[in-house]
Amino acid sequence: MISQFFVLSQRGDNIVFRDYRGEVAKGSAEIFFRKVKFWKEDGQEEAPPVFNVDGVNYFHVKVVGLLFVATTRVNVSPSLVLELLQRIARVIKDYLGVLSEDSLRKNFVLVYELLDEVIDFGYMQTTSTEVLKSYIFNEPIVVDAARLQPLGPAAIFMQGTKRMPGTAITKSVVANEPGGRKREEIFVDIIEKISVTFSSSGYILTSEIDGTIQMKSYLTGNPEIRLALNEDLSIGRGGELANDYRSSYGSGAVILYDCNFHESVHLDSFDMDRTLALVPPDGEFPVMNYRMTQEFKPPFHINCLIEEAGHIKAEVILKVRAEFPSNITANTVVLEMPLPKYTTRASFELEPGVTGQRTDFKGANKKLEWDLEKFVGGVEHTLRAKLTFSQELHANITKEAGPVSMTFAIPMYNVSRLQVKYLQIAKKSSSYNPYRWVRYVTQANSYN
Numbered sequence: 001m002i003s004q005f006f007v008l009s010q011r012g013d014n015i016v017f018r019d020y021r022g023e024v025a026k027g028s029a030e031i032f033f034r035k036v037k038f039w040k041e042d043g044q045e046e047a048p049p050v051f052n053v054d055g056v057n058y059f060h061v062k063v064v065g066l067l068f069v070a071t072t073r074v075n076v077s078p079s080l081v082l083e084l085l086q087r088i089a090r091v092i093k094d095y096l097g098v099l100s101e102d103s104l105r106k107n108f109v110l111v112y113e114l115l116d117e118v119i120d121f122g123y124m125q126t127t128s129t130e131v132l133k134s135y136i137f138n139e140p141i142v143v144d145a146a147r148l149q150p151l152g153p154a155a156i157f158m159q160g161t162k163r164m165p166g167t168a169i170t171k172s173v174v175a176n177e178p179g180g181r182k183r184e185e186i187f188v189d190i191i192e193k194i195s196v197t198f199s200s201s202g203y204i205l206t207s208e209i210d211g212t213i214q215m216k217s218y219l220t221g222n223p224e225i226r227l228a229l230n231e232d233l234s235i236g237r238g239g240e241l242a243n244d245y246r247s248s249y250g251s252g253a254v255i256l257y258d259c260n261f262h263e264s265v266h267l268d269s270f271d272m273d274r275t276l277a278l279v280p281p282d283g284e285f286p287v288m289n290y291r292m293t294q295e296f297k298p299p300f301h302i303n304c305l306i307e308e309a310g311h312i313k314a315e316v317i318l319k320v321r322a323e324f325p326s327n328i329t330a331n332t333v334v335l336e337m338p339l340p341k342y343t344t345r346a347s348f349e350l351e352p353g354v355t356g357q358r359t360d361f362k363g364a365n366k367k368l369e370w371d372l373e374k375f376v377g378g379v380e381h382t383l384r385a386k387l388t389f390s391q392e393l394h395a396n397i398t399k400e401a402g403p404v405s406m407t408f409a410i411p412m413y414n415v416s417r418l419q420v421k422y423l424q425i426a427k428k429s430s431s432y433n434p435y436r437w438v439r440y441v442t443q444a445n446s447y448n
Helices: 028-037 078-096 101-106 108-118 153-158 245-251
Strands: 004-008 014-019 050-053 056-063 066-072 185-198 204-217 225-228 233-235 254-256 258-261 275-278 283-292 300-308 313-322 329-338 343-350 357-362 367-376 380-389 405-411 422-425 435-447
Touching (some): 014 101, 028 056, 056 078, 066 078, 078 101, 101 108, 275 283, 300 329, 313 329, 313 367, 343 357, 422 435
Parallel strands (some): 185 435
Antiparallel strands (some): 004 014, 004 066, 056 066, 204 283, 225 422, 313 380, 329 405, 343 380, 357 367
């Protein structure tokens, strides 16, 4: 049971506010944003997803730069409320096509209509896009997606190759194409978030993949779909193969530690031929979530060297090499490295002739930042940083600097080698041939 729901921009502007029970003071949005904004003063990077202020529980998730927040005075399950916030964001995106501050403001009547159907007097009713179609009567006002800042995985696909239609992910599930006709198409996205921890000498200490197969259907009549995965796909750690990195990697077998499926998926033939059968509901939904703990080849190799250059100076050399093929390009690559607290200045030297790279020294939290707009596979980039300190070096500088962390997104590449072999749609007629799009992306979850 929740008392209030509201959406805030990154500046703290209240875009949407709905009070369901009147149990929490009206100024809760301002209290929440002030607490989140100044959380760093308590020595932490970001506010936790759940916290309590004066007897009010605040739950929040961040979606494409917007803060979705719920409040309550009751002791409810945090996982339930956080999942509800994620689903509300997904439902709104399904109906608006684009989730942004501009689209929310232009479609506020539709958004409030959705919120009143999703939650009634603080109790969740439904988050199914398909079920809500029977109760929602307002049409979405289309927002031009070209003007939006690329933030989510969908935007990565928009920047991709010509095989991807640029407006596909920004379509509403209820709006028709110009001329009143609906374009028949379906999207399957394999999104993998990888977590890797390297030792200082470059060896892998821990590695994990959290993946999901997302589907978004624009097919009329909800035809049955058959989605085939790798035939040599194994689940669980049973058998010798699952524990042998070399044999499993060489044979091309894909071994998942565990997985779960959407309620609409039928697994009748999954054990025999790794085929999933389903009738996709409207909107975006996860067909399958999976986790992989088997070792894999990391997409980037980082080498960091720190050398003292006098009593109050040192030099940092950062080298990053892309271990994926040259026809693949990573986007929005960012490297960060904490520096000693007594660092006062940093000057940077990039490779001659490089473009699309930016360096910065964050004096407030003593951090080095290196941004690369694009990173082509098989290429190595180097950054040299000369540091100046406010005091003489007494301890080992390598213990006071680091660890290096990295964020990135790599379209049309996945490290697990899980693949959609084919996507079969039940034909209504001989001329029925909808568009099928299968897309891959790898993102950094925790890469240190």
